[in-house]
Amino acid sequence: xxxxxxxxxxxxxxxxxxxxxxxxxxxxxxxxxxxxxxxxxxxxxxxxxxxxxxxxxxxxxxxxxxxxxxxxxxxxxxxxxxxxxxxxxxxxxxxxxxxxxxxxxxxxxxxxxxxxxxxxxxxxxxxxxxxxxxxxxxxxxxxxxxxxxxxxxxxxxxxxxxxxxxxxxxxxxxxxxxxxxxxxxxxxxxxxxxxxxxxxxxxxxxxxxxxxxxxxxxxxxxxxxxxxxxxxxxxxxxxxxxxxxxxxxxxxxxxxxxxxxxxxxxxxx
Amino acid sequence: xxxxxxxxxxxxxxxxxxxxxxxxxxxxxxxxxxxxxxxxxxxxxxxxxxxxxxxxxxxxxxxxxxxxxxxxxxxxxxxxxxxxxxxxxxxxxxxxxxxxxxxxxxxxxxxxxxxxxxxxxxxxxxxxxxxxxxxxxxxxxxxxxxxxxxxxxxxxxxxxxxxxxxxxxxxxxxxxxxxxxxxxxxxxxxxxxxxxxxxxxxxxxxxxxxxxxxxxxxxxxxxxxxxxxxxxxxxxxxxxxxxxxxxxxxxxxxxxxxxxxxxxxxxxxxxxxxxxxxxxxxxxxxxxxxxxxxxxxxxxxxxxxxxxxxxxxxxxxxxxxxxxxxxxxxxxxxxxxxxxxxxxxxxxxxxxxxxxxxxxxxxxxxxxxxxxxxxxxxxxxxxxxxxxxxxxxxxxxxxxxxxxxxxxxxxxxxxxxxxxxxxxxxxxxxxxxxxxxxxxxxxxxxxxxxxxxxxxxxxxxxxxxxxxxxxxxxxxxxxxxxxxxxxxx
Numbered sequence: 140x141x142x143x144x145x146x147x148x149x150x151x152x153x154x155x156x157x158x159x160x161x162x163x164x165x166x167x168x169x170x171x172x173x174x175x176x177x178x179x180x181x182x183x184x185x186x187x188x189x190x191x192x193x194x195x196x197x198x199x200x201x202x203x204x205x206x207x208x209x210x211x212x213x214x215x216x217x218x219x220x221x222x223x224x225x226x227x228x229x230x231x232x233x234x235x236x237x238x239x240x241x242x243x244x245x246x247x248x249x250x251x252x253x254x255x256x257x258x259x260x261x262x263x264x265x266x267x268x269x270x271x272x273x274x275x276x277x278x279x280x281x282x283x284x285x286x287x288x289x290x291x292x293x294x295x296x297x298x299x300x301x302x303x304x305x306x307x308x309x310x311x312x313x314x315x316x317x318x319x320x321x322x323x324x325x326x327x328x329x330x331x332x333x334x335x336x337x338x339x340x341x342x343x344x345x346x347x348x349x350x351x352x353x354x355x356x357x358x359x360x361x362x363x364x365x366x367x368x369x370x371x372x373x374x375x376x377x378x379x380x381x382x383x384x385x386x387x388x389x390x391x392x393x394x395x396x397x398x399x400x401x402x403x404x405x406x407x408x
Numbered sequence: 409x410x411x412x413x414x415x416x417x418x419x420x421x422x423x424x425x426x427x428x429x430x431x432x433x434x435x436x437x438x439x440x441x442x443x444x445x446x447x448x449x450x451x452x453x454x455x456x457x458x459x460x461x462x463x464x465x466x467x468x469x470x471x472x473x474x475x476x477x478x479x480x481x482x483x484x485x486x487x488x489x490x491x492x493x494x495x496x497x498x499x500x501x502x503x504x505x506x507x508x509x510x511x512x513x514x515x516x517x518x519x520x521x522x523x524x525x526x527x528x529x530x531x532x533x534x535x536x537x538x539x540x541x542x543x544x545x546x547x548x549x550x551x552x553x554x555x556x557x558x559x560x561x562x563x564x565x566x567x568x569x570x571x572x573x574x575x576x577x578x579x580x581x582x583x584x585x586x587x588x589x590x591x592x593x594x595x596x597x598x599x600x601x602x603x604x605x606x607x608x609x610x611x612x613x614x615x616x617x618x619x620x621x622x623x624x625x626x627x628x629x630x631x632x633x634x635x636x637x638x639x640x641x642x643x644x645x646x647x648x649x650x651x652x653x654x655x656x657x658x659x660x661x662x663x664x665x666x667x668x669x670x671x672x673x674x675x676x677x678x679x680x681x682x683x684x685x686x687x688x689x690x691x692x693x694x695x696x697x698x699x700x701x702x703x704x705x706x707x708x709x710x711x712x713x714x715x716x717x718x719x720x721x722x723x724x725x726x727x728x729x730x731x732x733x734x735x736x737x738x739x740x741x742x743x744x745x746x747x748x749x750x751x752x753x754x755x756x757x758x759x760x761x762x763x764x765x766x767x768x769x770x771x772x773x774x775x776x777x778x779x780x781x782x783x784x785x786x787x788x789x790x791x792x793x794x795x796x797x798x799x800x801x802x803x804x805x806x807x808x809x810x811x812x813x814x815x816x817x818x819x820x821x822x823x824x825x826x827x828x829x830x831x832x833x834x835x836x837x838x839x840x841x842x843x844x845x846x847x848x849x850x851x852x853x854x855x856x857x858x859x860x861x862x863x864x865x866x867x868x869x870x871x872x873x874x875x876x877x878x879x880x881x882x883x884x885x886x887x888x889x890x891x892x893x894x895x896x897x
Contacts, residue, residue: 155635155644157855158769160735193855210769212624214663214679238654246624246663246679246771254774256680275625275644281651382840386873 140172141179142190147229147278148300156186156193156274159209162252166196170207170250173198182227184266186273189228197270201263208247208257211271215244226269226279230300235291237282239265310369312384315362319355319391323398326351333406341408348402355395363388410436410805413502413520415486415702417442417470419450419787420758421526422886423794423897424801428524429477430893431802439518440474443485443507447473447886448555451787452879454597454828456558457692458605459566463555466883473888482518483508486527486700489716491751492707500753522801525723526757526794529697532586538669539585539695548669549585549691552598561692565602568690572611578689581674583620585693587665587779590630592621593786593825595694596649600829603656618686619653619660620693622779624679624771626650626660630781631767632848634825634841635858648839661686663771665779666693681774697759697782699723715750718762724748725756727764734770739819739849739857741765746797747813753804757797758790767847787882788823789846791897792816819847822862828875840871 145152159166169192177185177198184199199206218241225234242260245267249255259267272278280288329344336344366384412432414425417440429438446467455461474481484504491500501519506512531553533540540546550561568578582599584592599619606612627633627645634645653660663679673687699721706712718724725748728741741764748754756762767783785793796816803811822844829838848857885895 155633155856157850157857158632160850212663212679214624215661216659244678244680244682254679254772272647275646277644277647281647382871382874386869389873 140175142172142176144176144180144227145189145191146227147295151191152188152228152273152278153276154188154193155276156188156195158195159248162209162248162250166194166209166250169194169196170198174205180227184270185227186270188273195274197267197274199263199266199270206257207250208245208267208270209250209252211245211247211267211274213240213243213245213268213271216240217242220265222265224265224269224279228273228278230295230298233295233298235279235283235287237265237279239268239282243268245271310366312362312366312369315358315365316387316391319358319362320394322351322355322358323394326398326402329406330401338408341406345402345406345408348406352395352399352402355398359388359391359395362391410521411439411519412436412522412524412801412805413439413441413518414524414526415441415502416526416528416758416760417444417447418526418528418758418790420528420760420790420794421524422447423791424524424526424757424798425474425479426477426886426888427795427893428798428802429479431798432805434478436805437480438478439480439482439520440470441482441484441486441502441504441518442470443483444470445483445508446470446555449879449883449886450553451594451826451875453552453555453558454594454601456555457550457552457561457565457598458601459562460601460605463559466558466879467555468883468887473886477888482506482516484511484516486702487515489523489702489704489754490707491523491704491712491716491754494705494707494709498707500751520753522753522755522804524755524757524794524797524801525702525760526790527700527702527760529759530700530721531695532698533695535588535696535698536586536666536669536693538674539666539693545695546669548671549693551695552594552692553591553694564690565605568615569606569609569611571689572606572614573609575614577614577616579616579618579687581618581620581686581688581691581693583664583666583693584622584781585666585669585674586696587622587667587677587777588782589622589694589696590782590784591694591697592623592781593629593784593827595619595621595692596629597827597829598692599658600652600656600827603658604829617656617658618688619658619662620664620666620674620676620686621660621662622664622781623662624769624780626653626662628768628781629825630784631843631846632769632857634843635856635860645841652839663779665773665777667777669693677773677775677777677779679771679773679779699760699762716748716754720762722762723754723756723760724750725761727762729762729764731765737765738851739817739845739847742817742819742847744815744817744820745800745813746793746816747800752809755797755801757794759785761785761793783818783847785818786823786825788897789816789818789821792821793818795897817847819845819849821846826871826875826878828872838869838871838875840874 187194187196195210197208221238223234224237245257425440448467452466484506488503499519501517506514551557625646627649664676666676668675704713704716725743725746727743731741763783768781771780793816796814799814823846824842826840844862850857885892
């Protein structure tokens with residue numbers, strides 16, 4: 140049966156495919172469907188996830204005929220090349236430069252669960268690597284550095300292909316962090332001034348510092364709760380914003396402690 | 409008064425013994441038998457292995473801690489187990505041989521009411537010719553499995569750095585030293601710490617770094633990979649691992665069974681059946697693990713080792729050891745109570761229990777050589793299992809033989825993995841990942857067997873800080889400092 144192809148920006152392509160554990164009729168039907176879909180679309184290779192089935196199976200046309208690779212693994216690589224590459228997942232006409240291994244050694248199972256291996260180079264090696272990437276939830280986008288990926292996403296967006304909800308370039312929570320840092324910075328300035336002033340200016344600075352310290356933990360608290368809200372809202376933007384939030388709070392907390400110690404042991408007249 | 413004997417003072421044994429002592433109080437006795445005088449926070453051995461920490465920073469003396477906890481401490485190794493007693497007594501006992509406390513070589517029979525086997529593994533260097541022998545690590549490679557090994561590794565690493573500073577190119581080979589190893593995560597962390605140190609020393613351009621392991625894909629780590637949630641979907645650890653190796657210029661070779669180690673050279677067999685060699689100037693290869701080799705005897709003195717222990721030397725517990733082929737594996741095969749099916753007063757915790765089967769997909773070369781990671785039982789699961797087993801034993805003592813046994817199945821628990829490079833507070837970087845459950849449950853979570861709501865990962869400074877926090881927190885806890893029971897495993 141010919142199946143519908145997953146096309147960008149359909150995010151199901153990011154699904155990690157499970158190892159095939161049973162070599163039965165269900166697998167044979169999947170392979171038949173993949174072959175028919177591949178032929179219908181005139182493709183050279185297809186992974187199961189491209190027809191929305193998260194199973195570790197790919198099929199490829201090779202000079203020796205059709206190759207079925209179940210649970211394929213790349214175990215050895217040699218050399219790299221940078222070449223223009225396209226994919227059936229991306230819109231027709233789209234291509235980009237991708238760095239890949241030139242020669243690879245692949246172990247796999249056939250439809251009966253028997254172990255096989257391949258040593259491939261050049262374009263065929265690139266094709267196998269692209270398909271295996273799909274099985275692990277990766278596409279051409281994952282092979283690019285961050286800047287190139289941003290450029291490609293912008294290009295696709297211009298052509299009318301919008302990815303999922305975009306991530307904000309600035310999170311609102313960062314304003315609270317910046318506010319706390321500015322206050323701490325202002326207090327730190329008084330540390331430099333204090334050796335050069337006498338009473339009652341030093342007492343005034345000490346009082347100002349104490350009152351300036353108070354909003355800092357409040358801002359940290361607001362930062363935390365707003366960050367939790369944003370982490371839930373923009374959960375597609377990074378796999379774990381919580382790690383960054385806790386890290387940021389830890390650094391901010393450390394700075395607060397140091398500045399507080401400075402106020403009470405250095406500025407305090 | 410009941411006596412609980414705990415064999416082993418690692419993460420699982422120490423957790424089990426300290427909680428048991430805390431819960432049982434002075435009415436009962438807890439005895440720890442461990443050949444080591446010191447407790448070692450093993451994850452930080454990586455930092456010792458590159459010279460960023462000293463042995464003293466990752467170890468502490470057990471004796472004062474056990475004195476404080478009211479635990480009887482015997483610095484000794486267990487030799488034999490008599491779960492039915494012997495001809496003269498029905499009381500089960502374990503025979504130990506002292507390795508310290510001024511009684512080196514002396515043997516003693518220690519009777520018990522309950523025994524928790526938490527011996528950890530035997531580092532089976534002898535499994536690969538040249539990697540070592542029955543006495544331990546060989547002369548050609550280094551290891552970071554113990555604090556002493558890590559100190560040695562650091563010395564050898566700095567010798568190489570000195571050579572590179574003099575213009576001599578060096579090749580570093582890091583990974584697993586056999587086709588059936590676990591702990592790929594430790595080797596992964598070590599190679600990137602070495603890479604970090606080489607850059608810091610200004611000699612990175614003089615070094616070739618080569619990874620070799622028995623994984624069938626990069627980032628398998630012995631648990632079939634970790635997954636990071638991305639836009640509602642899971643991205644495989646293979647993607648981030650492969651980009652990390654590429655970014656740091658580390659070559660990789662996987663699906664490899666190292667079958668021989670010689671001076672400056674290893675020989676290996678790959679999953680496709682081909683053979684190859686890798687040369688090295690510095691090699692850190694993790695050995696395979698085996699049980700410590702305890703023998704068991706019945707009342708009549710007959711050898712019942714095969715009844716109590718699996719062929720690999722680990723203790724049989726309430727697992728399904730007849731699961732068969734990969735396609736039949738289920739989460740329910742994994743043990744829940746860690747109670748020995750034959751002797752109900754025997755429990756195992758941590759690495760000492762025999763897993764029912766691997767977690768990663770089993771693979772063999774056409775020559776029949778098995779090449780795949782065996783299941784890891786890292787600090788977090790070991791600690792959780794140790795505590796659950798202690799809880800069960802305490803309930804059995806206090807409430808009687810009908811007491812409910814506590815569960816801690818690896819198919820129902822998550823684990824955190826923090827692989828950090830560098831030790832400075834601001835110049836380190838770490839991959840911090842959580843996985844739930846450790847053992848995939850294909851029935852509950854069809855597909856990859858993992859719950860993506862509890863699975864995440866992040867690379868950056870925050871994870872590096874977590875590694876620092878874990879180091880201090882767990883050593884604080886293990887020393888039984890105030891509030892130690894509140895710190896989770």
